[in-house]
Amino acid sequence: MNQPNESGARGWPLWEVFIRARRGLAHQHVGSLHAPDAALALRNARDVYTRRGEGVSIWVVPSAEIVASSPEEKDPFFDPALDKVYRHPTFYDVPEGAKHL
Amino acid sequence: MSGLRTLPPLAAYALALGDDALILAQRLGEWVAHAPQIEEDVALANIALDLLGQARTLLTYAGEIEHAGRDEDDLAYLRDDRDFRNVQLVEIPNGDFAVTMARQLVFSAYQYELYTALLSSADATLAGLAGKAVKEVAYHRDHAVQWVLRLGDGTELSHQRMQAGLDQIWPYTEELFDPAGTISELPGVADPATLRSPWERYVTSVLGEATLQLPEPRWRSRGGRDGLHTEHLGHLLAEMQHLHRSHPGATW
Numbered sequence: 001m002n003q004p005n006e007s008g009a010r011g012w013p014l015w016e017v018f019i020r021a022r023r024g025l026a027h028q029h030v031g032s033l034h035a036p037d038a039a040l041a042l043r044n045a046r047d048v049y050t051r052r053g054e055g056v057s058i059w060v061v062p063s064a065e066i067v068a069s070s071p072e073e074k075d076p077f078f079d080p081a082l083d084k085v086y087r088h089p090t091f092y093d094v095p096e097g098a099k100h101l
Numbered sequence: 102m103s104g105l106r107t108l109p110p111l112a113a114y115a116l117a118l119g120d121d122a123l124i125l126a127q128r129l130g131e132w133v134a135h136a137p138q139i140e141e142d143v144a145l146a147n148i149a150l151d152l153l154g155q156a157r158t159l160l161t162y163a164g165e166i167e168h169a170g171r172d173e174d175d176l177a178y179l180r181d182d183r184d185f186r187n188v189q190l191v192e193i194p195n196g197d198f199a200v201t202m203a204r205q206l207v208f209s210a211y212q213y214e215l216y217t218a219l220l221s222s223a224d225a226t227l228a229g230l231a232g233k234a235v236k237e238v239a240y241h242r243d244h245a246v247q248w249v250l251r252l253g254d255g256t257e258l259s260h261q262r263m264q265a266g267l268d269q270i271w272p273y274t275e276e277l278f279d280p281a282g283t284i285s286e287l288p289g290v291a292d293p294a295t296l297r298s299p300w301e302r303y304v305t306s307v308l309g310e311a312t313l314q315l316p317e318p319r320w321r322s323r324g325g326r327d328g329l330h331t332e333h334l335g336h337l338l339a340e341m342q343h344l345h346r347s348h349p350g351a352t353w
């Protein structure tokens with residue numbers, strides 16, 4: 001059974017919860033919770049995050065398994081994209097009568 | 102004032118099932134803010150609210166059949182303990198988490214068989230309730246199983262306490278399957294005696310997987326369906342009913 005290292009209150013590890021609201025949508029991160037293992041993390045997620053009919057599918061991921069970009073890396077990661085306007089498709093004339101754009 | 106002896110049999114049946122759900126909902130509510138983890142607070146509160154919903158339907162239905170103008174609130178808040186028809190299993194104190202999980206396993210496995218049987222009831226209200234409730238109860242049962250397996254097949258201490266929890270509640274299980282008074286005259290209800298063998302098969306397999314022993318108690322509880330209760334029910338009702346009795350009709 002999955003036993004992530006990072007421990008929360010009373011020794012239960014932390015899990016990130018992703019919920020898909022409907023068919024056709026992507027799973028969205030909704031929050032986190034503590035659980036002793038994967039099966040109970042899924043059940044806890046059901047109880048904590050889908051009480052009002054929010055979802056049709058749940059993913060739980062050990063928080064320790066998530067690799068995240070750090071705030072210090074913000075500039076090298078994201079700044080270079082800001083001045084490259086040509087990456088946005090704004091230089092094309094839309095032909096008269098083209099639909100579904 | 103009792104008045105229960107004059108209840109039509111179907112009303113008494115609905116009241117018995119409704120009281121089981123109502124009293125256990127109240128007991129489970131006591132865990133909120135006291136469970137081992139906040140996630141478990143929410144889980145137990147969810148289960149309690151499912152049971153409360155079942156109780157509302159059943160008490161309302163009992164009141165309608167009785168035809169004496171009593172609604173769900175009158176039945177929940179204005180009866181004394183001798184007029185409650187729940188089994189004693191649901192009124193005994195929560196004990197520790199293992200005791201509560203032992204009771205949840207036993208009771209939700211019973212309710213699962215009950216509502217499965219009522220799915221094909223000739224009574225449209227009972228069948229309708231069962232359709233919704235059987236899904237809720239399947240989750241309650243799964244929740245209890247998850248914990249019984251982990252505690253039973255966990256550490257030496259957790260095993261010991263899970264077994265102690267089972268031993269503590271087991272004398273109260275037999276009452277669930279006692280023949281209910283005039284039940285044979287009722288169309289479309291579930292005879293409790295027929296629920297026992299599928300219930301026992303299920304519970305026994307869970308206990309086996311959890312490396313726990315099926316308790317063999319030397320006594321058994323009786324009388325809840327006739328209004329004979331443990332001393333604990335009166336205290337529970339005092340807490341549950343005092344607001345409504347102090348401020349009749351209060352809403353917020």
